[in-house]
Amino acid sequence: MSYDKAAVRAVLDKLAADGRDALTAPEGRAVVEAYGIRTPGEGLATNPEDAAGVASALGFPVVMKIVSPDILHKTDAGGVIVGVADAAAAAEAYRTIVRNARAYNPDARIVGVQVQEQLTGGHEVIVGAVTDPTFGKIVAFGLGGVLVEVLRDVTFRLAPTSPATARSMIDGIKAAEILRGVRGAEPADTEALADLIRRVSDLVTDFPELAEVDLNPVLATATSVTAVDVRILVDPDAGKTPQRFTRAEILASMNRIMRPASVAVIGASAEDGKIGNSVMKNLVNGGFAGAIHPVNPKASEILGLPAVQSVGDIPGDVDVAIFAIPAKFVPAALEEAGAKGVAGAILIPSGFGETGNHELQDEVVAIARKHGVRILGPNIYGYYYTPQHLSATFCTPYDVQGGVALSSQSGGIGMAILGFSRSARMGVSAIVGVGNKADIDEDDLLTFFEDDDHTQLIAMHLEDLKDGRAFAETAQRVSKRKPVIVLKAGRTAQGARAASSHTGALAGDDAVYDDILRESGVIRAPGLNDMLEYARGVPLLPTPKGENVVIITGAGGSGVLLSDACVDHQLSLMRIPHDLDEAFRAYIPPFGAAGNPVDITGGEPPSTYRNTIALGLSDPRIHALILGYWHTIVTPPMTFAELVVDVVEEFRAKGVHKPVVASLSGDVEVEEASEYLYRHGVVAYPYTTEKPVAVLGAKYRWARAAGLLTDS
């Protein structure tokens, strides 16, 4: 697209010269027209006769609006009259508007009255761009009027947008159907609308000082889109972007931090109950194979390891310094660690930003920057990296190796992760506390885990993002390779208030987070337990090749609930072709219901489960199975579990890998059966039809976003 950037620059220069921060309507119109956005025919009138003349030249009806740099909300000022039908009415409307404007604000400078072609028909939509504190420039799209204002039916994306992304915005609102024309209404030219969204997003990208651009309404007909009203605010600070490290810089630091050859524990202690003692024990007892250097000016050895007075006294290189000393001593110790050339400073102590002590936190960051040290924390429990047997934390050690990497912004949530992992025997590669995120944040972790062969899935609890754009861009790339699950806390108005008092972070608008995380391929977990269950289950399930999900159930009642859950989690129940239906029917009693769910009925022997599951695995048109088990004497829970594992493994050996999840209804023996299934890669739960489907739904959300459903 070719834009007249010089025209925009001219308007902005004039604005700066005048010391204004809001564009007048004609200025706004000039700016968007320079970006190829159509606006209604119009003229500026400076007296009643003039208004009559301009209006007659445009053709009636016209709409007339006050032009004043001091009046932003024209309607509130009585500064808008619509449906002006002839020349006399135009002159009269001029007088009324000016009189209203003067009454509203006697000091307002009145430039004149804009006389504008009044468009009829079409749909009113809103296209806008704002500068979000988390994500920077974002574009918004919604249907005009009450739909946006009352129902908040609006969607957001990072600017600039691709053509596909712009189109996804138009399909992404709840009332999208309206623009396709319902009940005989005119459809909108959605391609032209998508084009308009791109132009707006390019405009704010090219001119970052445009803090806010509102095209409201835009009138979208079947053949054109016209920005009827344009409102633009300028703020020189709106163009500021946070400091970023390159991917290579991040990896250079993170590789040394996560896989250190040598760590120093500053504040190491021999005294039970001290944090510096717990950290030492966890490093030593956890089996860390690298060098461990206790630093304590008053000790000569701790846990059998020689202690040094200062980091500087350690022979050889040190990759990581773990700080287990009070906050006030951190700056001096960090200077020493920086001089020693550590890659990472793990700041366990609290007493920084979270308690209001922002100066100390800023001072520490400045020292780290000076020495090229990256900081994890402060105010954290530490971190685990199981491939190195590294438990750099004051909590208990954790050693069940596996493919799940987790992080949490809060220590409490970190402990929940640890407890859940241990209880569910979930194999993890890393658990990382990020705390105040004075420096290292989620996109640094994503960048490391992306290339970490020990990590298959990343799950993150977060309350805010310091640089949402960097996160979104990184997640967009990483989620193509590995599922990224995010629990975004503070997602509601009340929640956000709590987040604010907890971290001092600016509360983000949840709708913005939601849209942009989804667009980045992130799987958002609705709650803590969901995040943990997704993290545990998603890596076990093979990636489905297509959307065809089949439910096979011994309990019709479970089948109904599993179907409900499929709809809740955007899974598609396959429409079973006739031949497949016949094939299922061959295995089930005549009163069982084929179709989908396949209801094999309750009194069936193990062979019926086995035959129907084998059919589901063997038919290439079926991409995923959901099993509903009903406890009977004929097929007891462990019999069911063993036959399922047996048939699934038989097909795995043949190279057939499909996700299989199960819901078990029955007496307490179904708990053991569910655990057995889970241990063998079939995500199974007792007493719930929702959880297995939710985990499968998370797998599908990821696979869709990563473009892996090759059969669909």
Next chain:
Amino acid sequence: MSYDKAAVRAVLDKLAADGRDALTAPEGRAVVEAYGIRTPGEGLATNPEDAAGVASALGFPVVMKIVSPDILHKTDAGGVIVGVADAAAAAEAYRTIVRNARAYNPDARIVGVQVQEQLTGGHEVIVGAVTDPTFGKIVAFGLGGVLVEVLRDVTFRLAPTSPATARSMIDGIKAAEILRGVRGAEPADTEALADLIRRVSDLVTDFPELAEVDLNPVLATATSVTAVDVRILVDPDAGKTPQRFTRAEILASMNRIMRPASVAVIGASAEDGKIGNSVMKNLVNGGFAGAIHPVNPKASEILGLPAVQSVGDIPGDVDVAIFAIPAKFVPAALEEAGAKGVAGAILIPSGFGETGNHELQDEVVAIARKHGVRILGPNIYGYYYTPQHLSATFCTPYDVQGGVALSSQSGGIGMAILGFSRSARMGVSAIVGVGNKADIDEDDLLTFFEDDDHTQLIAMHLEDLKDGRAFAETAQRVSKRKPVIVLKAGRTAQGARAASSHTGALAGDDAVYDDILRESGVIRAPGLNDMLEYARGVPLLPTPKGENVVIITGAGGSGVLLSDACVDHQLSLMRIPHDLDEAFRAYIPPFGAAGNPVDITGGEPPSTYRNTIALGLSDPRIHALILGYWHTIVTPPMTFAELVVDVVEEFRAKGVHKPVVASLSGDVEVEEASEYLYRHGVVAYPYTTEKPVAVLGAKYRWARAAGLLTDS
């Protein structure tokens, strides 16, 4: 309100005489006007000149519409022209409309063209009434146009409605704010709208043959409501209502069935693996104290009890006959049981309506009716009533007594109920399988449990309701005394399809179920596990007196997630008054955050938890507490659990009963701590911030609907 019923009857008589089932526009207008509903000024024109004259008399603009008994969708037929501005245009519009109508349907009888005052301004809303297969006459209210058609923003109630219910409909749509006037728009006269809803609901109640009444649009201004278009369909079958028993009749049967002195087992068997053997064992080993009579023509004694050939041979009265024989033998055996005077026939066998054998099911019901016997089932696992140690089922016996009564339509779900109950040690009064619901259904059970002193809460899994109106009316009454929790399966389009293939029941529209269940005070559980957790937790929590919920947390991160969950579950985080804030601050570190959540911070000793919780319990302005625990060495999990139980029991002893729930974050020891808390009446869960808040939310939903929040 006074209605001209004779005018409506006259129109309907004419319609019947003509053999029509749809009212013409003038007839529809006459019917609603007879019920005091305003319609626009109008006249019928039968030629172009006539149209010009009628229009001139009404004043311009007018809207003109085809009148034909054969054209229902006037717009589709090109039979509507709006904004007709003068007499000449009216004549021309007449010609156009008639020409279009003839093109649309050459056989249509054309009565003429309706010329109608064209109203301007105001809001378009829809008011309608339909005959629902489950609930009978229901009224609907929504905002007109795309809001109803695309966003389905519509709400339903049983007709007739009270004034308060009609008002709740106007507040119950998502876009309710629009009618209150947003951004300078005109507010609607909501009292007049509520009045209109009542008139429509009275109309269909008085004339049940009105199958469908559509007032669309109704134009609602600040001063008037006018039904612009009226569409009414008549169906003589629309007035049919299902057979009902009186409350006294239901109780007479149900008391004998649930608390029998004597039961017969038809098809009792001594042979292991037979259903008739399992039932006998469960009755005997379960400890049932009443008389047990095995019935088997080929045995003389079973499990040490004398067997009889037929029910008729049993000496003395028999309350319940449990059928453990194949379906085809049921009719003859039921004749005998009926002759013996049993109150209830428990039909365990399948092979009735669920396999398509509706004739057999109808035959069995007819036999039961003849003898005054009530049927439970067929196609069920049986039922449990623990106060009598009665396990009348082929599943395993269950004996943990408590206040929860459960029912399920599906056997699979029944087994999940049993397993969950046993695993969670949930005390139950009853578990009842209702299966095909050939006779006894949920409102019979509700009526029994309402008066059953052993039951505190009722939880029901259902896929359909045979008589939704009877259920809603009973639930409305019962839920004032005891929480009623419903898991309605088949709530989505896909789910409903599965329900249909499973039970042959007509799939209800979920929006109708949702609104009417809520209006009846029922707590709807979103899923199976939720139903079970609500059933377990809600009775343990004291009923809150008001809406003020306070979160006390050791983990700020949990506080944010708990706040999120409060919003999800419609709980109000109390705005802490200054004096209370000061009181909390006295106990927590200076960098802790008072306000709500009260963040006591992570490193605190047990006394900080104890002091803040005691303050929360003692201050009468606080009505409920949510605790967030963070596992630390200073306050280990069991220390926390014991101090919480201690302080809660201390206040209970003083007569202070407030609901307290807890979320525990920590290593695996929090599991034991959560169980300890739960056993002592504090609903607590590890690794989840959602579940404890969901259970508290369920308690609040019930307390609000039952009008128990006396402090609010």
